[in-house]
Amino acid sequence: MAGLTAAAVAVVAFLAYQASASVPADLADQPRTPGTVAPSASASAGTKKPAKNPLAVPASSGTGERVVYALKDRRVWLVDGKNKALRTFTVAPSSVSPEPGAYAVTSRSGSVRGSDGVQIEHVVRFATVEDVTVGFSAALDGSMPAADPAKKTGGIRMKRADGDAMWTFASIGAKVVVVS
Template identity: 75%
Template sequence: MARSSSGFVAGLTAAAVAAVCFLAYQASANAPADLSVKPPASGRTTPSVSPSGGPKQPAKDPLAVPAGSGTGERVVYALSDRRVWLVDAKGKATRTFKVWPSTVDPLPGAYTVGSRSGSVRGSDGVQIEHVVRFATAQDVAVGFSAAVDGSTPSPDPSKKTGGIRMKRADGDAMWTFAVIGAKVVVVS
């Protein structure tokens, strides 16, 4: 008797697991690609209003490549957003990420990668890797890098430094993408 009841329980368990898997598959097949997008409401719509009373502006898509950043394959660095986009030849961002700039910013404009270093000590004394230099501003070299220890320290405001720090994984992607001569576009 014990043998038949354990087989029965195993059969019920297998059937329950199969049913859950089937329902999960159906749910995922019908889920929207972006769950943050709300479906349009049927009927009349009421315009959104901002706290100031004016029409609410749509949220800015952080993945969208900034307008006016040129065409073709390039690195785009937005000063005000503290964000970088790696853009392919078709103008599509293949990767975007936040960065932590230092005290000296390059002026908006187009630059090219002029030098790279695999591993050096940063001007703040931190060991950095995948240094991609593309500009000089206020007699300071400006470039992207990642701290080997993963830190993103706040720059000393009394020192003129041009490091633009990023996470190590983003630094790896930048190193692969931004070879000597690659275009870097800085926007405000």
């Protein structure tokens, strides 16, 4: 009987080790606050789908070097020629959005006043919708306010550091892919 108990304890210990080794690093390092409960293994037992990485480049965005703008996620990826995201960041969308599809950077401006009156920098324009030019930019004051839906503006705002990265990455003619 003691041998069976020892074998059972060894099997449980091995299974516990396997379970802890398969936890993604970003989840394993998160501290738990008192009163929170870890997700139940039985809650997802019937649906064994691999977890989607929310920061992964959208599969529907094509291939090659490109800027990817996901409308629903309010996120941009700067993707190299090997389809690897060099950088990803959130943005504040404009009140006018382009349809999903492929575009090219048509013009750039180092520093101008936005259509909302805010001084902006690193403007990278790529589309026109309803006579409104749409492009990425960063406000000099660092703000990323929500666009006023009553005004037709095309400025997709980002943080200044992200604007610097966009400016360096997306020159005239660079591919911009908009996904839903």
